[in-house]
Amino acid sequence: MGCNSCASSTGGQPKGCKNNGTCGTDGCNKLTVFDWLSNMSLPASMEPFNAVEVRFKNGRKEFFQNPENLTLSIGDIVATETSPGHDIGIITLTGELVRVQMKKKRIPLKIEALPKIYRKASQKDIDIWQSYRERESSVQKRSREIAIRLGLQMKISDVEFQGDGSKVIFYYTADERVDFRELIKEFARTFNSRIEMKQVGFRQEAARLGGIGSCGRELCCSTWLTDFRSVNTTAARYQQLSLNPQKLAGQCGKLKCCLNYELDTYLEALESFPNTETKLQTEKGTASCQKIDIFKGRLWYAYEKEGMNWHELSAEKANHIIEQNKIGKKPMALEEFAVEIPNPEKTPFNDVVGQDSLTRFDQPKQKGKSRRNKSRNKSKSKNAVTATPAASPAKKRPRKSNKNRKPNKPNKPNKNE
Template sequence: MGCSSCSTGKDGQPKGCKNNGTCGTDGCNKLTVFDWLSNMSLPNGERPFEYVEVRFKNSRKEYFKNTDNLTLSIGDVVATQAQSGHDIGMVTLSGELVRVQMKRKKIDPSKEELPKIYRKATQKDIDIWQKCRNREEEIKKRSREIAIILKLQMKISDVEFQGDGSKATFYYTAEDRVDFRQLIKDMAKAFGIRIEMRQIGYRQEAQRLGGIGSCGRELCCSTWLTDFRSVSTSAARYQQLSLNPQKLAGQCGKLKCCLNYELDVYLDALKDFPAQDTKLFTEKGIAFCQKTDIFKELLWFSYKDDPSNWHVLSKDQVNEILEKNKRKDKVPSLEIYAVDNIVEDKVVFENTVGQDSLTRFDRPKKKSKRNRNRNRKKNTSKNRKPNRSKNNA
């Protein structure tokens, strides 16, 4: 969703706010929040909640105490307390919803002292902040070159400057533990700032960088997903998906988070469903389950001696056969049950109005009789002209 500053520039080219997800109107931010209590007034005698939620570059969000009772709303740029100096962030949530979010994230302000908000950012603060942000890509490229020279097995994926420009945090991913002491010395000497290294996982890397998923939409982790739950291959098995790592893995290289979205629906549907390794004992032989359709409640079975010939049975029919097998009774055959499930294919569309075939352009076009006669007359007239000239000569 674009903001008001993402306008069109010269020659119809998109102008863009050039803030990479941190525009002033909070329109194209990551993890944007809608405050549905903003139009409601507090009861008499109630004071507004004194903590606010502030978002920094990409998806980093923290909570700060509004000690000076500043009038803050979503989209305000504020200067916040840091370990040394100050940082610049944007208010993403204020009011009673902050209390709910802090409770959900198990943050108790009575037990731990949270940092505070200094002031609303001045134009000077914003200019310094923007100047530091413009240096990030250049510094990230240079830091990667230094890491390659030192032969460190790590990938520096993102750089985040503090609002006052005194410190930079480098986010990296690595398989094993990395000794980056020399790297910090070289970068501090090259850039003249304090360096902090922070290791993140591959999912956190995809969350910070963003991208487009195989579904054609933006990544869930970079737009609205706030927590990462464990995803296992059993989720794909329950949903009868092929265990192809190229299709099941996301841009982070891990299993897609969306595999958990519909898992509960499948688990509820499988409660009364026969197991995948169900065997049916008949007088004709043992039958094995080849395929299941959970929502149509159908199962396909084939005999051990004839695996290519499948017979479709309903869930109730399979449970009935299993009950008989428990009593050590065998049914005559699967065909007796499968006959009731045969459905004739109905023709939904007929070519009654004479639509042309899709391959009509593949066949050469036949010439009509009129065109043939015209071509013959032209050829005969051409052949006669030279003969007349010879006779005249």
């Protein structure tokens, strides 16, 4: 769905979106919606829904009416009504699907109450809009410095300029209530525009800024997820996940939204499992559940006095034992119901590709060892010579010639011999 500017360059490197979110195909926009009603014609007695959906920076969307009956399509840049002045946005949805989106977001279907679309944006409007968009990073840095200087416990996460530059919206996160009356006065004097402060949650902040999750894909909240449902640790317990906050937390610091995706499937599968707190009564003793495997449909039980010996049972057999216990019957032992695990057959290694034996590196050759030992001994001797301190120069004694050397006397025989 991406446009041509998102394709790879001649060297194979991605060029990136050069349109900065103004693609005509709407493939690079955040939270895009596929218009599956675009190819369908309306009945003759039905008038088209005269409202459009417009997206602004970082997925902020609003609905506007089209009083001038302009021919608008997805990807058009329009000038919209705001207070004060006007704003510049991109159309993301038109037609009857806008009515469905308004019902989903519980917005009254009164077109007259919606703000208006003035016109399609001219090149002058786009140039002014882009000039203010380029200032947002520097304004955000300056605003953070002012907030730190005033000692406010808040984090300014994003800055958004209005299309005509008459208003600046500061998005911030804070754990407690912040008194930013002095901050607004400082911002108004510094940036010479109208200031609006909006507090967002940590999930909304991650959705606006975007990022890459632990799965390697873009965050769901910044691409397609619009409603944020509460996520509890019970969802991780039902899915047999370790309660590690570093693994369960997302970019926002809260529990990952994807924990709810497969929760219904797990709850449906657990309906056939017995309660893990229910103990099995047998003639050999009482057994308690130690572990379950939802995918295989297995449970592991162990006797109270034999905690290290686990017996694997299927969910059906565990339910059968519980039903017998309710009647008052006790089976002899869990070994009668244990699942027999077949031993896997060990296939010998087959050299089908012409490879060598897998154990060829287990016993290296002795020649290589002797050579390595010799080289190590040489290096050690060299290091020992270089490491000894330089001795004071001593006078060399002249060697005696062999002529003056006396011959060695033979050893005298021992008398005892």
